[in-house]
Amino acid sequence: MKQKTAWLIFPCLAYLLVMYVLPTAIMFMAPFEAGIAPGLTSFGQALQEPSYQRVMGTTFEISLVVTIGCILLGYPTAYYLSRMETQRARIYLMLVTFPLWTSLLVRTYAWIALLQDAGIINSFLMQSGLTEQPVKLLYNQVSVAIGMVQILLPYAIITMYAVMVGIRSRLVQTAQILGASPSRAFLHIFVPLSLPGLSAAALLVFIMGLGFFVTPALLGGRRETMIGTLIQQQVVLMGDWNSAAILSALLLVATIVLLGVYSRFAKLSNLVSVRG
Amino acid sequence: MAKLSLTNIWKTYGGAQAVRGVSLEVESGEFVSFLGPSGSGKTTTLSMVAGFISPTGGNIRIDGRDITNVPPHQRNIGMVFQDYSLFPHMNVAQNVAFPLAMRSVDKADSARRVSDVMEIVGLHGMGQRLPIELSGGQQQRVAIARAIVYQPQILLMDEPLGALDRLLRERLQLEIKQIQKRLGITTLYVTHDQGEALTMSDRVCVFNDGEIAQVGSPVSLYERPESRFIAGFVGESNFLSATVEDCVRCGDGWQCLLVLECSAKAKVLASQPFSAGTQLTASIRPEHIRLCSVDCAEDANTVFVTAKVNDVVYRGETSTLRGQLESGAEISARATVTDVARFTGETVRLRWPTDKIVLLNK
Ligand SMILES: Nc1ncnc2c1ncn2[C@@H]1O[C@H](COP(=O)(O)OP(=O)(O)OP(=O)(O)O)[C@@H](O)[C@H]1O
Numbered sequence: 001m002k003q004k005t006a007w008l009i010f011p012c013l014a015y016l017l018v019m020y021v022l023p024t025a026i027m028f029m030a031p032f033e034a035g036i037a038p039g040l041t042s043f044g045q046a047l048q049e050p051s052y053q054r055v056m057g058t059t060f061e062i063s064l065v066v067t068i069g070c071i072l073l074g075y076p077t078a079y080y081l082s083r084m085e086t087q088r089a090r091i092y093l094m095l096v097t098f099p100l101w102t103s104l105l106v107r108t109y110a111w112i113a114l115l116q117d118a119g120i121i122n123s124f125l126m127q128s129g130l131t132e133q134p135v136k137l138l139y140n141q142v143s144v145a146i147g148m149v150q151i152l153l154p155y156a157i158i159t160m161y162a163v164m165v166g167i168r169s170r171l172v173q174t175a176q177i178l179g180a181s182p183s184r185a186f187l188h189i190f191v192p193l194s195l196p197g198l199s200a201a202a203l204l205v206f207i208m209g210l211g212f213f214v215t216p217a218l219l220g221g222r223r224e225t226m227i228g229t230l231i232q233q234q235v236v237l238m239g240d241w242n243s244a245a246i247l248s249a250l251l252l253v254a255t256i257v258l259l260g261v262y263s264r265f266a267k268l269s270n271l272v273s274v275r276g
Numbered sequence: 277m278a279k280l281s282l283t284n285i286w287k288t289y290g291g292a293q294a295v296r297g298v299s300l301e302v303e304s305g306e307f308v309s310f311l312g313p314s315g316s317g318k319t320t321t322l323s324m325v326a327g328f329i330s331p332t333g334g335n336i337r338i339d340g341r342d343i344t345n346v347p348p349h350q351r352n353i354g355m356v357f358q359d360y361s362l363f364p365h366m367n368v369a370q371n372v373a374f375p376l377a378m379r380s381v382d383k384a385d386s387a388r389r390v391s392d393v394m395e396i397v398g399l400h401g402m403g404q405r406l407p408i409e410l411s412g413g414q415q416q417r418v419a420i421a422r423a424i425v426y427q428p429q430i431l432l433m434d435e436p437l438g439a440l441d442r443l444l445r446e447r448l449q450l451e452i453k454q455i456q457k458r459l460g461i462t463t464l465y466v467t468h469d470q471g472e473a474l475t476m477s478d479r480v481c482v483f484n485d486g487e488i489a490q491v492g493s494p495v496s497l498y499e500r501p502e503s504r505f506i507a508g509f510v511g512e513s514n515f516l517s518a519t520v521e522d523c524v525r526c527g528d529g530w531q532c533l534l535v536l537e538c539s540a541k542a543k544v545l546a547s548q549p550f551s552a553g554t555q556l557t558a559s560i561r562p563e564h565i566r567l568c569s570v571d572c573a574e575d576a577n578t579v580f581v582t583a584k585v586n587d588v589v590y591r592g593e594t595s596t597l598r599g600q601l602e603s604g605a606e607i608s609a610r611a612t613v614t615d616v617a618r619f620t621g622e623t624v625r626l627r628w629p630t631d632k633i634v635l636l637n638k
Pocket residue numbers: 289292293294295312313314315316317318319320321468
């Protein structure tokens with residue numbers, strides 16, 4: 001594929017090279033220099049240390065929960081939008097992306113206002129007599145998951161919508177005239193054809209979830225420390241650049257592995273889903 | 277297999293009337309095609325038979341059973357679309373087996389039936405291919421196989437050959453007709469190719485503006501059009517205004533003397549008497565109009581006119597002369613001789629037998 005316009009991507013490539021690839025490379029090198037500060041000095045150490053293992057476990061767990069949440073909420077929404085006429089869908093899609101226009105920090109603080117003991121939800125629960133004591137909604141996995149799902153949901157919806165909108169209703173109709181009830185037509189035709197969108201959305205949300213640090217730091221307790229939060233703490237609180245670099249590298253490797261697995265899987269699904 | 281009746285079907289979208297009072301009886305095993313200009317309501321009518329949209333009024337029956345409110349998957353109808361509508365994530369065999377799977381037909385029986393219909397549509401051995409690995413013609417064969425494998429009571433086809441080239445289309449026309457005859461399946465076939473409708477159908481149902489303009493055998497539509505629309509839409513026609521001079525009894529019909537707009541006179545048989553002075557339209561097919569050489573004899577059963585030839589269109593086996601009568605009316609005639617191009621710009625005599633004139637109300 002030789003295009004004369006290829007030079008158009010050079011500025012962007014140069015930017016990424018200087019601002020991303022180079023620092024990453026330097027970061028990979030850094031930990032292997034003499035360990036000045038106490039802390040991690042190698043990947044092996046990071047993987048063996050129980051406290052790090054726990055943080056990584058938590059990170060994967062929360063990302064997984066968030067991914068499932070985004071798919072469960074996003075799939076029906078994306079389906080609904082994809083069956084709408086384009087004009088109206090465009091307006092709805094804008095509403096879906098609306099939260100992205102607000103700072104992530106602001107939205108996270110908003111959740112604190114909502115979920116805290118004296119927050120709106122608890123005041124409502126207590127005033128209506130449903131509970132006597134405030135329900136513990138904040139600083140646990142639930143609050144972290146709620147906050148992250150809210151932030152990542154638009155990405156999931158848009159990714160799935162993009163694939164679903166290409167699935168013509170005609171195919172589902174055809175299945176029905178051939179003898180499939182509406183639910184079976186959906187299950188046998190629409191769902192398989194929408195899987196590439198679903199898997200892309202799941203991967204996107206999962207990878208983005210792995211790197212979160214503000215939301216778990218503000219909405220979670222100590223036990224909800226995710227790898228991103230830990231990295232930030234290592235740098236800001238401890239000044240331990242070595243550990244931070246090693247953890248960042250681990251995060252990057254995990255992401256690349258996931259992408260690698262996905263790209264093999266996605267190629268297979270593309271084969272059968274083009275021209276849905 | 278099954279008799280289909282549509283009774284006074286209406287479909288309105290907001291204020292717009294897409295189908296207006298369509299009634300039609302389709303006999304068991306009959307092949308009826310829907311012909312008509314774009315937007316005349318063919319697809320809408322077919323979709324109501326399929327159950328994709330529900331009529332605003334009227335009802336639909338199969339063998340007397342009212343299915344107007346039965347959902348599509350319980351109608352036992354087969355359908356083929358112009359865009360094939362094959363399931364892209366299933367191979368050919370899975371596509372064809374889909375309706376059987378939905379009917380819980382057991383594996384062995386299903387495999388046998390799939391292979392039988394694949395044989396019928398001439399796709400033997402292609403079961404493992406994906407739809408995107410097939411040509412348009414092959415994809416449509418798969419769609420046909422999938423629509424007949426469960427022996428539906430009725431087969432609906434919406435411009436199934438619309439996306440194919442002419443040669444392939446003609447071949448598939450024959451094949452579809454053969455399959456339809458062999459299975460004896462009641463078929464509704466939408467097309468806007470009148471040649472296709474005339475060659476394939478037992479009856480043609482011509483739609484215009486949401487209504488049925490005329491239903492009949494291909495011969496009756498072509499030779500006895502009931503309106504100017506039909507005469508112009510099914511084949512080509514010349515229209516000349518005619519004034520009735522008088523009518524006399526003749527056998528069990530009437531014979532009317534007409535004055536055509538080119539002041540030629542013609543005696544034409546009519547099924548009813550018209551009072552003197554009635555304005556009618558005389559319709560004549562171009563292939564019935566002949567060029568007249570100098571010595572062509574006067575004859576009571578022939579109409580003669582003079583026309584100025586404006587241009588001659590060469591079409592291979594025939595040529596079409598387009599000309600103008602003294603009255604200003606356009607007229608076109610078919611000539612089977614090849615060197616008629618020399619008449620361009622000249623004034624010629626044209627003739628046609630009076631019994632080829634079809635009388636239409638204004
Ligand atoms: N969903 C709809 N909403 C509003 N109007 C519609 C809708 N579907 C069809 N129509 C209108 O109903 C009329 C009949 O449409 P239909 O598709 O039946 O035409 P058709 O005879 O199949 O035409 P073609 O030969 O172009 O396929 C058209 O005027 C069309 O604009």
